[in-house]
Amino acid sequence: MTLKSSGVLSQAYDAAIYDLDGVCYRGNEPIDHAGEAITAAVGGGQKAVYLTNNAARTPASIGEHLRSLDIPAEDSEVYTAAMAGAELATEHIPAGSKVFVIGGEGLVWALEQRGFTVVDSADDDPAVVVQGFHPTVGWQVMSEGALAINKGAVFIATNLDASLPQERGFMLGNGALVKAVEHSTGVTPFATGKPLPKVFHQAAGSIDAKLPIAVGDRLNTDIRGAVSAGIDSLHVLTGVSDARDVALAVPEERPTYLAKNLLGLNEAHEAPVVTGGRTELGGEWAEVVDGTLETSSDISSASVDLYRCVVAASWVAVDGGVARESLFEQLASLEVL
Known part of the structure; x- marks a missing residue:
């Protein structure tokens, strides 16, 4: 490939x-x-x-956020994991059924749009527990969801991302929190999302x-x-x-x-020309020879053309039997200008 x-x-x-x-x-x-x-x-x-x-927010909230960043997004152009999770719920229970939410307003909105009744307690016997990311999710609501699952509710996760990129770095994603509920109940969720x-x-x-x-x-x-x-x-x-x-x-x-x-x-995208193991584009080239990456220029300040050559050459080499581990350190300095 x-x-x-x-x-x-x-x-x-x-x-x-x-x-x-x-x-x-x-x-x-x-x-x-x-x-x-x-x-x-x-x-x-x-x-x-x-x-x-991210299932935490409604499409309207996300659309407003995007427009505040000068991105011309309409609310109707937003499709969230919460919407996908609500659609998945329709495959398991009929509209009007009771559901318990581990998440925020985005997930509640999506489920209500599908005709479900959102309840606050496992004692209400919800037919489904749907879990999606929200920064306020904690022990109490996760435990309530676990109680409902242990009583027989279907378990749905809007996505299984382990981490979430934020300004300060990578923080816990929905998948990390889902794992806690799964570990507690022994029930693997039906999942949607990317x-x-x-x-x-x-x-x-x-x-x-x-x-x-x-x-x-x-x-x-x-x-x-x-x-x-x-x-x-x-x-x-x-x-x-x-x-x-x-x-x-x-x-x-x-x-x-x-x-x-x-x-x-x-921009137009031109792929490197591959000849054997050598890849060439825009005067740049890359090739893995006997497990060693050779390039036309320093990869620590690579042009986009060189970057594409390096990637294509690495794929050719790995597909031809070169161990990824042998390239790992060699590619450590790869940076694109």
Whole structure:
């Protein structure tokens, strides 16, 4: 599997499925160039949908946040893991059934939109417990949910992210909290959200996209989900997975296109030419020879062209039997200008 060539991505694909944390913003802080890049793409006719594993907020709240960062998002263009979790609940229980929520207003809103009745106690005999991230989730509400699950309620998790990028670093994600309830009850939840493919198709369908591209920063959720959904993807280096992670990615987590940030969405993408194990693009080249990475320039200050060459050469080498471990230290200094 190698990188693809394409014209300007915002023109080649009719819609973009944007991740939020690490792509559009980091906590409450904007990601550099996100607003201008998305504005240009939308202005050129590409549709947008904002897909997030964060179930804490309503689409209206997320839409307002995006617009405050100069990203031209409509509330109707936001698709959350809470919405996906509520849809999953409809597959297990009928509308009007009682549900218990481990989460916040975004999850309550999504379930009520589906016609469910949200209750406050395991003593109300809810048919389903749905758990989604919210910063106020603690022992009491998680324990109440565990009681309901132990009484027979179906257990649903809106996503299984272990961590959540914030301004100060990576903090506990919903998956880490779900593990506590799972450990207590012995019940494995039905899960939705990224990287499961269904949520990508749901998000694309919400804006009637025919040929979408997924844009993400995290290989094991954004990119793995896009690959499993059969959707091309653009990886940006503004969030969780860094350049070395991309170069050492397993086939199931390899993006179609690479860029430093969202400005790459409005640029043409030329893939490196692969000849044997050597990859070449724009005067740069890379090759793994007898387990050693050789390059045309210093990878600690790599151009985007060199970055793409290094990634393609690493994929070719690993797929040909070179151990990832042998490249790990060699790629430690890989930084993209």
